[in-house]
Amino acid sequence: MTTLVVNTLAGEMSQDFRLALGVRTQIASVLPYLYMHNAPAGTFTVSIEADYGTAASKTFDCDDIKAALNTTDDFAHVFYPVVFDDPVQLDAGTYSLKLSASGYSPTGSSFIGWIQQHEDLNMELDYTPLSDSDNPLAFRLKTYKEK
Amino acid sequence: MALTVDFADGFTSASAPDLAGSGQESYVLANNQSSFTNVTGLLFDNTTEKSVFAEYELQRTDSTPSEYRQSGSFIASYDGSAWSIQFGAFVGDEMIADSLTSAYSVQFQMSGGQVQYKTGNMGSGHAGRLAISIVRISA
Numbered sequence: 001m002t003t004l005v006v007n008t009l010a011g012e013m014s015q016d017f018r019l020a021l022g023v024r025t026q027i028a029s030v031l032p033y034l035y036m037h038n039a040p041a042g043t044f045t046v047s048i049e050a051d052y053g054t055a056a057s058k059t060f061d062c063d064d065i066k067a068a069l070n071t072t073d074d075f076a077h078v079f080y081p082v083v084f085d086d087p088v089q090l091d092a093g094t095y096s097l098k099l100s101a102s103g104y105s106p107t108g109s110s111f112i113g114w115i116q117q118h119e120d121l122n123m124e125l126d127y128t129p130l131s132d133s134d135n136p137l138a139f140r141l142k143t144y145k146e147k
Numbered sequence: 148m149a150l151t152v153d154f155a156d157g158f159t160s161a162s163a164p165d166l167a168g169s170g171q172e173s174y175v176l177a178n179n180q181s182s183f184t185n186v187t188g189l190l191f192d193n194t195t196e197k198s199v200f201a202e203y204e205l206q207r208t209d210s211t212p213s214e215y216r217q218s219g220s221f222i223a224s225y226d227g228s229a230w231s232i233q234f235g236a237f238v239g240d241e242m243i244a245d246s247l248t249s250a251y252s253v254q255f256q257m258s259g260g261q262v263q264y265k266t267g268n269m270g271s272g273h274a275g276r277l278a279i280s281i282v283r284i285s286a
Contacts, residue, residue, distance in 0.1 A: 004152040010188045011173045073159035105188050109195045
């Protein structure tokens with residue numbers, strides 16, 4: 001049994017992250033930790049937001065989530081891989097990973113959520129979480145590195 | 148606040164896991180909506196819930212800069228044929244009204260299970276948000 005702490009997606013939600021390398025970081029993919037409850041209709045967008053605007057974005061739907069898991073089940077939790085169509089190179093700085101939706105109407109029986117996990121290298125906090133519901137929205141960041 | 152989901156072993160399931168707790172949800176409100184329009188995503192389903200309890204923060208800002216904020220609670224209930232919504236005691240600016248008496252006013256109604264709203268005209272650079280912490284009582 002796994003207990004997940006889930007923030008339901010209504011309008012949009014985002015999680016800040018910091019890139020601290022001395023050189024530009026080339027993003028291979030981002031993987032938000034998503035929870036799908038009864039495969040709601042709608043189109044979802046994952047984007048990387050910078051202070052100058054949107055650095056990258058990609059849309060998907062619940063059929064894409066199912067395909068990634070090779071399943072027909074309507075309930076799932078997954079670090080969903082988002083590979084942007086164009087190369088994404090980011091300078092050191094603070095960015096925001098945003099999840100938003102269109103054509104989506106969450107109800108108590110059908111929704112998408114973003115799962116919270118403890119702070120790690122990707123997800124810094126500037127406060128001390130007092131409970132699981134204070135944890136950051138979880139994701140993984142995959143980058144290209146030169147050999 | 149967040150939901151907890153008790154998920155059986157594995158990453159997928161054909162049946163619904165048990166949910167508990169409350170969800171925090173955030174909705175965008177546009178400026179100068181003179182006709183009732185949907186609060187996109189704030190929808191109650193009478194087949195799965197009959198009563199909904201929520202605490203809310205209503206915020207509207209513009210580039211003047213002006214900022215208005217009202218915090219309080221509301222209850223939505225299904226009586227067998229229709230949904231109704233009732234706002235209770237609040238703290239802050241009195242934004243929610245039965246009609247658009249001010250530029251910062253917001254008016255709500257139910258249309259079926261859908262929450263709808265109107266807003267006064269606050270001007271350029273408007274940002275409006277209804278953030279709620281909601282508990283849906285299962286039918």
